[in-house]
Amino acid sequence: MKASHLTLSSQLKYPQFWLLAIGAAYIAIHLTLIWKADNSSLLGMSFLFWAAISSLVWDKRHSLNLESDIFSSFFGLSLITLLLIKTISLTSFGGFLYISPGIFAFGLALMASGFKGLKQYTGELLVLFFITVPKVLPSSLTDISPLTAKFAGFALWYTGFPVAQNGIKINLPTGSVEVYSGCSGIELIFQMLGLALLFLLMFPQNGKKKILVPIIAVSLGFIVNGARVAxxxxxxxxxxxxxxxxxxxxxxxxxxxxxxxxxxxxxxxFLLGRTELRNKDATESSK
Structure with a gap:
């Protein structure tokens, strides 16, 4: 018991311990708030993103430069403090659940490595940024409703339905729907982009595959949502x-x-399987 006490006491002296504790506490708070907000889609995606990001940071923990200056640490701590105060005083969730992860991660990165060390967390910050984008940018820049309605209308026409599509309105002989920004699929598309980036961070690809992966992710998000609208x-x-x-x-x-x-x-x-097969063939041919 004494040895365990000494080990814990020594760990408390290191800033890495406190950074880990702060990060774990916020992740738990964020997931709890999403659960209370009954946002199942965001809950599943956030759990996946947080787990993957935590794994990425943990894997490279020994190579991280954890040296921050006073200004960066104070600024990062201020961001996190304001975020927690806002969390306590929440009256409605709204877009806060989407925006807060990026702000928190940015503040924690500043506390850990300062502004000069932010590049160490570029990939992880970008992943969280893809969750935030649909709620931060003006709807005029992210609204793809006409494109979604056109795709859904084409899908209905191609499968034999007598459909007329005009702007965001899809008309069938006995009813019609209008595709607003909330149903355009933009949120799913950015979440798929985040997944694509996570895949590239965990399994780095070369050449054209770096471009192909996000294109496939965006296409799947758009097509699947278009099928839902249809x-x-x-x-x-x-x-x-x-x-x-x-x-x-x-x-x-x-x-x-x-x-x-x-x-x-x-x-x-499939992509990983092809890559592994090619590496195996290259290894055998070199023998």
Missing amino acids: LMAILVAQRQMAAFNYWHEGDGSLLFSLIAVLLFGLFCW
Whole structure:
């Protein structure tokens, strides 16, 4: 017992311990808030992102330069303090759950390594940035509703439905839907971009694959969401409003996000398999 006490006491003297404790505490708070907000889509994606980012930082912990100056440490601590105060005084969640992870990670990175050491965390910060983007940028810059409506209308026409698409409105003979920014799929697209970046950070790729991976991620997010919009148009036309609400705001909407993630996972698995096979062939040919 005495030896354990001494070990813990010695650990408390190192700043790495406190940085780890602060990071773990905030992640727990953030996930708890998302759970209370009943945002299942963001909860699943945030859990995945936090787990992957924590793993990435932990893997390179011995090579990190953990030297920060007074100004950087104070600025980072101030950001985190203000963030926690805001968390305590929350009356509604809104976009705070999307924006706060990036602010916290930036503040913690400043405390750990200062402004000069931020480049060590570029990839991890960018991953969290992709969660924040849809809530930070003006909707005029991120609204792809007309494009989503056009794709969904084309999909319905191609599969034999008598559809007329005008702007964000998809018209069927017995009903119509309008595709607003919240259903455009932009949030899923940026989340898929974050997943693509995580994959590239964990499994670095060369050449064209660095470009192919994010393109596939964005395409899957857009196509899968477009299929969801087309399904909702069919349900409205058939007067199945209970099913529409399920696929629009209920648990059904999460299924499409899961499908996009699983399809991207299959693509990554195939890509890694091809890379491993090529490396094996190259090794055998060199013998």
